[in-house]
Amino acid sequence: MKSDWSSSELRRRGIDAVLNEHGVNVTRQRRIIADTLFARNQHVTADQLFEAVNSTGARVSKATVYNTLGLFVRKGFVREIFIDASRTFYDSNNSRHHHFYNVDTGDLIDMKARLVPHFIDQDLPEGTAMDAVDLVIRVRNKVS
Amino acid sequence: MKSDWSSSELRRRGIDAVLNEHGVNVTRQRRIIADTLFARNQHVTADQLFEAVNSTGARVSKATVYNTLGLFVRKGFVREIFIDASRTFYDSNNSRHHHFYNVDTGDLIDMKARLVPHFIDQDLPEGTAMDAVDLVIRVRNKVS
DNA sequence: GAATATATTAGAATTAGTCTAAATATAGAT
DNA sequence: ATCTATATTTAGACTAATTCTAATATATTC
Known part of the structure; x- marks a missing residue:
């Protein structure tokens, strides 16, 4: 199920196309989360992403941020990095590194x-x- | 400060000697925690260790288990392994692996x-x- | 567009781990 | 051995990350 692709490819081809292609329904929340997350290669915590998404005026719940990150991990769009018990990062660069x-x-x-x-x-x-x-x-x- | 030694060396030389040598005061709690942890090479969570220590009739608080594990990590006696946000293991085998x-x-x-x-x-x-x-x-x- | 399936939400619940401040134990000096 | 200072342990409160719940909203299928 996991695919090997880069966040730059996603930026080029558009989020809707890529999500659709992987059988992921596109919703307002998923689009804004993906837009924020894949804007560049970055390492963010769930909470940082929640803040970033909501600082744009959009309204997305924390539960949805967690749900969506979980979905994106399962699909191989983002990588989870466990640094310690209270530091989980999500890496929008899913290439091998x-x-x-x-x-x-x-x-x-x-x-x-x-x-x-x-x-x-x-x-x-x-x-x-x-x-x-x-x-x-x-x-x-x-x-x- | 970290030393490279094996849990088998510790078992051979005795816990008191090794702790002393590293400037760690020996207490009843530290001894029983070390005895339990270094009985063999194993991967345990703080909670599993707490249960194991207390199942022998000894009484050691959870805070002390955490404090002692932290101390042992700083001294290089055990390795911390972060598997995910809710799974931290302590490895009594501190050799390179x-x-x-x-x-x-x-x-x-x-x-x-x-x-x-x-x-x-x-x-x-x-x-x-x-x-x-x-x-x-x-x-x-x-x-x- | 009705029926069905999927997604989102607020807030409660859970859980691992840390903190606090009081009680206890240890070590070092006399 | 006793005194004193320092270090350790403790119960329980607290925190922060994450998951769960079950009600509501949105999307998809027929």
């Missing part, structure tokens, strides 16, 4: 793809298939 | 070290030093 997380500043930074390891199916536990590769390198500020 | 997480079953499985990528400092963001490499491969049950 990973992250550096600065524990001092809270910054979440994209990692160049060439640094991403690759795994072969044979190495996975018996009877399973790969779902996602989540790699977070935690860094701290160097004391100079 | 990573994890497979089966999203269908909830199983968290150790990954062989040879699969772990290695990174060079030069590739880290400017002015930062490596703190931890957290790699979780999410897998799902194959539909046969």
